[in-house]
Amino acid sequence: MSRKKIIFSPVTRLSGILSVKVTIDDNRVVDADASSTMFRGFEWIMKDRQITDAVYMTQRVCGICSLAHGATGSYLLDELYGNQISENAQYLRNIMYGADFLQNHIRQIYFFSLPDYVKMPNQPPFHGQNLLDARLSPRDNQRLVDNYFKSIKAGQQSHQILALFGGKAPHQHSFVHGGVAVAPTVDKINTALALLAQVKEFVSETMLPDVKLISRVYSDYFKIGVTPRRLLSFGLWRFGENNEKYLWKGRALNGNRLTEVDINLINEGIVNSWFEGEADNIYNGKLEPEPLKESAYSWVKTVKYQGEQFETGPLARLIINRLYKGGTSTMDRIMARAIETLLITELMEEWLSKLKPSNKAPIIQNKVPIKEQVIATTDAMRGGLLHSTKIRDEEVLKYNIITPTVWNFSPKDDYGNLGPVENAMVGTEIPYPGDLYTILGRIIRSFDPCMSCATHVLDVAGNIKDKVVF
């Protein structure tokens, strides 16, 4: 194969819309652009709104991880208003958040990733699969197809736990600033325990063995889609009256160096993104979308930590917290997601048993803000998520979001340094042209891209740094 440019679009089976452009030379990917092609502009939408609208509004950024935005928005408001969160409210919040994680991971693994490795029945919506590199024995293959359909109920039951406490799902209502508006009554706790037991059984008896089987049969993917060992997590499962304690710590891991995350070391650039504006203008909030910018190829901005692009997600979380030992390959990312799912079911059981039954909702909302600007971070399903805001008289002057997919799908920086997904693709060997989509698709989906999230937004600069360094 001589040098050739190929557009991979649409990259299906993910949340949102993504195109990938690769250059192939001598059967190897030598260049890659990950191109997010949808923009919604939530940063602009949030402006001038009442700040307490943040939880419900920002959940609309994303369908599959909506509570991640609701949770971060709640942490942000808690700090702005100085709310004290009771222990019971924290258990309840984490149970609800955990349920949304289970939903996300189960659906990502079965609906999105599984058809990369398993020959699906030749009927809608699986027709035209074109999976040449299908290696499972017919018996194993059939079992995993059956499990695809079994996973439907486990995903639904996970969201049922969230709806039980949250009023609805996606876009739950009760996890808001000040606590949770729903009382953890005995009947609700019992219903949740019963649902969780079924989800846990599916995860431990079906999902984990399925993922292990795939990782054995496709073990070469422990060497494909490898990223530099630069991993970032903001921490997950918050406790304490002021949301100050994390069960899983947030850290930056660069090679073997593990450091505390310093938010001031985050910066963003727009050299390859469809935006116009100078650094100072970004500070003043004058950055404007420019879909006609010729040199750009994505709505995602280049985000960096300490001058380098970092990968984020379940793998980063688990490695940083010493819950997973392994590399940074395609299969490591999938394994980490599956292991994390099981860990979360165990944590949720513990939390449900510690939750004190009550007929009163654990919520107290202060009415007057005690701060004017705040940054809130947590890990979402796909990795580190940041919300920041600046307000006056409870009205939003500026609201910024950096989603996990912005980290992972960061386009190239000024010096041509690749973002994590681009990095994972470049250098990959494509033995047969017919396998191109399959191989790239496996790499891309291991990051669990959510382009709905990535493309609203957004700059962090205004509230975080005095000077933005590009």
Next chain:
Amino acid sequence: MNKEEFIQGCQRLRNTQDYRLSKHILSGIKGYRVKSDSKLPVLWLETSDSGDNNISFMNTTYPYLGQVFEDMIDLLYSNTFMAAQGKHALDILKRITRYQKGEFVLVVEGAIPTKANGLYNIVIETQRERITALEAVKWLGGLAKYVVTIGTCASFGGPSAAKPNITGGVAVSEVLDREVIKVSGCPVNAEWFVGTLAHLLMYGKPELDELGRPTSFYGYTIHRHCQRRSYFDRGNFAQALGDIECMFSQGCVGPKTYADCPYRQWINENWPIEANTPCIGCTNPDFPDGSSPFFTPLPEKRQEDNKKREGQKDE
């Protein structure tokens, strides 16, 4: 099951297991499938949206998602579910437009950005062209038997077209010169959507309200059937979120919102007012701007809106 029985099933004011619509859908479809082999060919286009409607659709029970695929629809194109990818996915799309013209249902999930010729939302790229959501929906909308919009963004613009709407997002009906069946909600309740598909399959187009929504699901206000209506009538209002009284004081827009959440419920479990929070009117044409600030009582929301409008005039 005949059409009248089905519609009655849709409108039952009960939420016990026995009366759930979902069970009606399943038995109706089973009966229908005995007589007819045909399923509904569906082409699902994702545009400017969060993908929440897809997720809500996955939450359907009786029929569960697998049963929807097995017995109700042939999901021929879907960015979320299809196994095909890249050019193979585009080929499938082109084949449908050639060979199943006038037969398929186009489901659109998301608003349609119109500024900069729609470049804010490119759905497919090839070496030769970039297909925007605007082009795709016009192209496919012209060839479909029915056009169904899922969620409030596609139905009315919704959050994707919220102020200041810098992408120029509009409802699907704004760019298509044909009837659109609007199944709104943020997200849609799975039963509203699956119920509408079931009706299309078995009886054709459902009865629509003046906004284009199926009356079976959007026929009455939240307020009319709210379990906390007696609190409202007695002037017994909640002091804060988490209270068990009427949520009107906390910003509830149930009185102006048409949807059946009080008895439909979400994933058979709960709904926002039962979760001690206000209804934010997510099925409405003016959502979210007409509902915000979400926690300000309805009469004051309107005042604030008027004030802002006057302020803009002064400028």
